[in-house]
Amino acid sequence: MNILVIGAGPAGLLFASQMKQAQPAWNISITEKNTPEEVLGWGVVLPGRPPRHPANPLSYLDQPERLNPQFLEEFKLVHHDQPNLMSTGVTLCGVGRQALVQALRAKCVAAGIAIRYETPPADTAQLEAEYDLVVVSNGVNYKSLELTPALAPHIDFGRNKYIWYGTTQLFDQMNLVFRSNAHGIFIGHAYKYSDTMSTFIVECSEETYAKAGLEALSERDAAAYVAKTFKAELGEHELLSQPGQGWRNFMTLSHDRACDGKFVLLGDALQSGHFSIGHGTTMAVVAALLLVKILDTEADTAAALDSFNARAVPLMQLFKDHANSSRLWFESVGERIGLSNAELTASFDARRKDLPSLQEALMASLGYALGR
């Protein structure tokens, strides 16, 4: 079997390394649009402590401690300048995207999987002729590849503006900070992901963004404005942005089908979901493990892809529902900003309660994928 993986992010890399482990004779290669050094984003949270949690990609690395993961067991909601500290009820694992992606790439290369960087967009007809299977794991960059109409995405942009910063201030808990000023409400999501760095995501409504004049500011001045807004949390620590990764509206990419012909979608390329539920990488891992299991057990590739479609699409739709409910809660937070800290916390906790459990669906898929 000759497989091409498009995109060297967590989805494509985990699929490639686990598939190669299951079928060492298969030829698997990866193309990546960026240079080896370019990895977008700062830190992410993942479930559990590796190697115990199978949806945590660190569980598939030989020495996960080398990535300097940080374990987070408390959640702090700050509203009206008062902190409300609680247990998260689970262990979360903060880790740098750069460290995670580089470690997964090294694992692939060690297994004999070639990664070709700075590869120009491929012609799909040529790919179809050359490969038995093409795994499309190019994140939300759907424009970078022309796929068949069956794989055309539904695209939905969130109403809030957000930006993903890094900072040297260390946040020992999962922090959710609501801060109002003359321009409107700003929300900070912050946690440490190494012993020197934290992620700091900020979102606000488009009206607040306009009133604060953020569009007209340079990246540096905008970061200084936000740092001043969250001075109580950041102290003198700066907010660091990546070049070209400015303020944007969150893009949710969804599909009715996960595969068509020889092409199969994986990770964000199949379904992206708002950062406020922190599950995108987890979903990418679970979908990659499902695809490996199905290809490993089903001799006919077309039948395997149909089977993957039947399992992955409902799971991704549930992920989308959870992520959208969470996103909408943040987009309408102005309606609740007068609540007390305890009331706002309760409302935040309840924002996805009417939906079927995503956790149970994930565990069921993992159980199938890992034969447990």
Ligand SMILES: Cc1cc2nc3c(=O)[nH]c(=O)nc-3n(C[C@H](O)[C@H](O)[C@H](O)COP(=O)(O)OP(=O)(O)OC[C@H]3O[C@@H](n4cnc5c(N)ncnc54)[C@H](O)[C@@H]3O)c2cc1C
């Ligand atoms: C602000 C923010 C915070 C987040 N926080 C969390 C979190 O806490 N926890 C969590 O689990 N998830 C989080 N996520 C989501 C998470 O980052 C994604 O779900 C995850 O990276 C998906 O992995 P992927 O491999 O599918 O895509 P990506 O990580 O986007 O990787 C795709 C790769 O494909 C490459 N590529 C693109 N086009 C092409 C092409 N044509 N040819 C070749 N290569 C191409 C890209 O350069 C990239 O390397 C967050 C996302 C955002 C935006």
